[in-house]
Amino acid sequence: MLLIDIVKKMVRVSKALMVKSPAQVDVRYEAMHHPARYRGEHTVDYETCIGCDACNKICPVHAITMKHLPLKKQNIVPEVNLSVCIFCGLCEDACPTKPEKSIVLSGGRYDMLSGGWHEEQNDFWVNVDIPQSYIDSRLEAEDAARVKKEMAAKKRAAQAAAKAEAAKRAEAGEEPKKEQKPFDGTPDFSKGVEG
């Protein structure tokens, strides 16, 4: 009885011989499944990054260090230590830039390896190579902006003075203008990542 049962089981098991094995692809060169959202190696878009430090703050493993730029406004850019990173994707969620995130890991590579020794592994970074020309142009733009701003500030001061005078004169309080809330780096959780 037991024997017959076992023989039955054997026949059933050998049905598997008919099934084509799913391992048909040489996975050294090709991924079996690589969805659009796959969280792999990061890319940092230094042009859109506003240097808000949100990604650094949220990273649960401190994989991100901010590289300092000789700029005033966007003075930092994230760099990721891939040996440390756990590819949780929180930094991408936290990044506030729109419509494209400045730090993106969706759709990245899976086959990131690095060398053996601890020092070699330490050199395993996503570096942002910023061409000097870009920095120069940004510096120029910043200069221009600063000049513009100064001008604007002067103008505003003048206007404000004028307004104050006008207000005094009018003796009736106009409602003060709503101040723009400065960005405090809070990630916006209500936004999903479009897949």
Added chain:
Amino acid sequence: METFLIYAASVALAVFLLYFLGVALAPYAPDIIKNDHFECGLPASSEVPKKANFGFFVYAIMFIVADMTGLFFTLFVYTDSQQGTLMASLFAFIVAFAIILATKEHRYAENT
């Protein structure tokens, strides 16, 4: 007989040659921990037992008896007469019955 002995000797020679080929090509780097016993990756937690307590002696004895039976059958290979073969099958029946009885008894002894 002689052929077999020559065969055995040359097989032994061949295997020894293979073994020494392997040993000659293998690296050799002993050290204290490497030569320690494997204990699931930890230092040994007690001595290797020098004895084993094994409750299967009954089976060992049954093994001997059944082996003897087999040897008897080897001798029956050469019987030509009908009476001899009938005797042999009777013999087989008796021993089979004895073994069944003995296992029954053993099972009974185990369960109580």
Added chain:
Amino acid sequence: MFNIEMFFAFGLFSLGLYGVSSGRDFLRIFFSLEMLLNAVIMMLAITAHHLGMTQNIVLAYLVIVLATLEAAAGLLIFAAANKVSGVIIPDELNGEVEK
């Protein structure tokens, strides 16, 4: 008709005798018992070959069977004694049983 091979059979026999009588542990007593029986088998085989006493071979088979069964029964007694009293050397058994 003395044959030089018989000499060795006697040697084996007396070795077995020594082993049995020197009173050591069970295992070596078994060894020596087997040796005794094998000396007998040897004699039978030698006489069968050299003296043409072919029936002796049949006797030799019987002795082998005897030897096996004896070993089996002896080992059972040994195991039982060991289980009951933890004895390895037969000399100790006397004392154990009296206890």
Added chain:
Amino acid sequence: MKKIKAILENFDTEYVEDYKKIWIKAKLQSSDALLAVAKAVQDEGLRSLSTVSPTDFPDRETIELNYFFEDLQTKRNLWLKCDIPRELEKCEIASLTPLFPGAEWHEREAYSMFGVKFLNHPDLRPIIVSEDFIGKTPFRRDFDWEQHEEDVAKNVQAIVDAFKDEQATNEVNLDPESSETVLNWGPTHPASGPIRLRVHCDGEEIISIDPDIGYVWRALESLVTKKDFVGAIVAVERLCFMDNINSMVGYCMAVEEIAGTEITEFAKWMRVILGEVARISSHFMGLGGFFMNLGLHTLFMWNLGTREFFLDFLESYSGARIATASIEPGGVRYGLDMTMFDELQKALDQFDNTVDDIEMIFVNNPTMKVRAKDVGVLSADEVEDYALCGIVARASGVKTDIRIDEPYAAYDQVDMDYVTRSNGAAADRFKVLFGELKQSVDIIKQAKKRIEEGVASGEFNPTKDHMVKVPKKLPAGEALSRVEWARGEVLMHLVTEEKAKSPYRLKLKAPSFNHTMMLNKLLEGQTLSDIPLVFGSLYVCQGDLDR
């Protein structure tokens, strides 16, 4: 419920109040009454002590002990608190182990992490902690772990030496002439994983087993307090990667309770789907592991093959195969692209293809029946006394399943029932596991239908609805959440401080802890061949065993 309240009224309590639907929360004035209260509630029927969770308040100079009593039959639970002083010498309380044998290891854990001494405990040795922490109190708030880490980093050799010392002290002294020996079963072992069972055996027969755990201790409970509320999900999901979603669900529920957020209907259903997918992928490993421990790799391989399809769905949804981090406080992290359901459908089809084969070949396997029928039997009484949960409890006929007892996410709208068997042997656990696998597929189908209907009728917006905002800083409070994890009940007790960015204390009670405690009881007097079988059938994962 009333009876319990009446009992508590007899004692000197600070407050007694209802909490959630099936809990009563109470605090004792003094710790002396604990034993009496415990005795009274045990007589009332609350026979399982789920866990003991100390919380350290340095500024109040107290350690608050939380006891969670459960009644697996009638679903009445009690959350009992009491304060004890914080100084190491006076930090003592009566042990509940004589009453509730399941508390043994939990009290040992509290002892080694917080230094709480339990009087009358039968065997108060440190557990889990690595040797450099023995005698210290690593989970107290004022423990200077940075200094400690620096010391360790400077001298790694010291850890190893400490380990060796521990080995030497715990060595069983045996008569060299005897046939008894102490075998290590693990950690470098084909079937064990990082756990070590000290098997004291005589030939093939086991005399006793002493599990030595802590080989993957990561101190998750203290780790989350160093991360913010969102980053903590990374730590919580690493409780065990076989089913990471449900543990995150439990944590997020606790956070949401403190923040007072109500998540959207769509997110609830998504949590059901993701949770069940993770449960399936875990159960697949459990089923395969059970047979692999019997020396048969076929089922493991087949299951791995089918599991891949479920992982594909997770990967498409969240971008990672197993470290998904896809549940966040406030809902689920990503919106849903409806094309992902095609992949889910593919996985379900694949499951339907293989399930018959598995049932025929393995679940009804005659050899398996012969081997596992009478081995590792747990009675319903033992289940209650030792506070076992999950499939182990259900295989013994105890009807407990948090998805039904205390529904979370959208489980209250799901049509499901307890999967139970009555004998409680290893084979029954295997069958319950298999039954739950089928049940999970059924639940996924229901949830999928519901979401598809909702999207079609415009009720849900799959790309927007998935998340509501939870503030970054939470108010002070504490919350208790329970989820039915793949292996059983996970109980999370979250304490927060006013305006803090990270949790103040998170207690994770994971099921494998209690199950591993049962090993000695189940295997005493059996043979060596039963170790892998029973170990596999208890469905233990070292990740949630050590935390």
Added chain:
Amino acid sequence: MTILLLTIVLALAAASLTIKRSVPAMVSFALMMFLLGIFYMTLDAKVLGLFQIFVYTGGIIVLMLFGVTIIGVAFPQAKSRPWSAVAAVLVFVALVALFVRGADKLQLTAGQATEDVHLFAAQFSDFVILFALIGSSLLYGTVKMAGLLKARKKSTAKGERDV
């Protein structure tokens, strides 16, 4: 050639009785039996030789191995009895003397050397049933005895626990 073989046999036999560790002693015993089997083969008793090898290396050695697992790696010490060696030597001398002196009287009728096995089969098949009965009863008896012993041991153990 045979003399060399037999010398080795004797040496191994002596070794198996004198070696202090059990496993080498048993290995030498097994080798001795194996060589004896070969010796029988050279005496034209091939089946006897094969039997010898089969029974000893396959059967008895297994039993002895069980014995080894009980005894342990080393033999226990026992008090020596020098007289036994003397007795053995005396017996040896006596046997040799007896045979050398009385060899002439031992001359028996030298029959025709027939195929030993056929002979066995012809002579033996009547006895076989008797042997089967003996073997079966031995088997039954040993098993029964083992069961009794076990039961007794259990009952004594229980008695101890009660006390």
Added chain:
Amino acid sequence: MLRILDFFDYAKSESLWMAHFCTGCCSLEMAAAMGPRYDWERYGYMPTPTPRQADILMITGLVSKKILPALLRTYAQMPEPKYVVALGACSFDGGPYNDSLAVIKNPTEILPADVFIAGCPPKPEAIIEGLEQVKQKMKDKIPSAASQGGLWKEMEY
């Protein structure tokens, strides 16, 4: 003669057996790499029950303080030539458990790995590719990293 030696060296590089030792959750993905979809047996990898027959040791993720001696001992008990592969962020600096107080932060400083595979956990594809790199290293006759240094040499365990 040289040919024969070369052949044996090549054979060594083409057949890597792995010691069956899990230290962390990365071993789950290793199981997946053994499974039907990735099937690393195609490339000649295989798990062995004891380190005595193994060629590579996988540090599968985190190394807790308690398991470190076992790891080192397992490595030491493997026969030459032997290589080490480290998986996951944990084996570099503790990864997500970097702040944890129970995890060794620098396992690869103690036992240098020949190939480090990033990820948490790395995909099975990445694991297989990393192992291919070990093969390449063996073919290039680069001695294993652990044999050249690392803290483990000075330690007693």
Added chain:
Amino acid sequence: MNTVIDAFLFPGLFYALVWTVLLYWFFRKFMAPLHKRVGPHFNGPYGSYQTLFDLSKLLTKESITPDGVNPYLFSIMPILAVITALLPTAFIPWTPSYPVVESEYGLLALIVLIGIEPFLLFLTGFGSDNKYSFLGGIRVLTQSISMETAFFLAALSPALLFGTLNLSEIVDQSSWGSFLVLIPGFFLYFITLLGLLEQPPFNIPDAEQEIVYGFYTEYSGTNYFMLKLAEFTEFMAVFAGAATLFLGAYKGLFFDNYLCFFIKMLLMAIVMMILRAATPRITLKQMLHFSWRYLVPISLLNLAWVMLAKNLFFAGV
């Protein structure tokens, strides 16, 4: 001189090596589809070089001799195991003209030599001075006492039927009719063969999940290679024995050839593989009970049946 060449080449060592490489590859390659995998694939055609590489690697890897073992016993046992596993091949009629040793008592010699193997394996375990090996060794012993009797009795059934112990004669006399009579014997032989070769469901001595690797635990490099070689050579001897005794060795449907012999052996290997993929391991005690309660009595009854059948159908033969 011919015998020496035989010993080195055809049924001897070289052949055993080739067979080991091929069978090992075949096992893995055939096991894989049962697991829905592919198996060795990228080294050589259908991955056939893979096992060659594996075994060459094992041959030239370091062999560790632990402290505390007797080094001679430790490393001589694998060699002895290979030699004893190779000796039976001399008696097997591979082709009509090819038993190296034409012996009156070939079957007995075959069984004797196969029966010595567990004894050597026990000594490897006992000599390793390791707890797992020790337990594994004792398990080998127990397994052999339970399986060997039934094996012996099952293997005797063709000899009784044909009235000879000479393997070549058995092959000569075998026919379809005799095969029908011997079917139960063949089944018994096959089941006990699994036990003797430590194959699932009887792979108790090297149960990985229980006692690491049984008696193999301490063996590495060249020594391990030798044990592996012995294992596979044992496969060869036992399979060849089955093919000779029951299936008519080199006799084929259309032509008599060594190829037929080989195909028969492979068929047995396939059945073994499928069994391996379908049944879990049983415990030592269950195995003993199974063997003594069912196998041995049944094999004795089978012998009685063969005797009766000889009287009834083959009286004239």
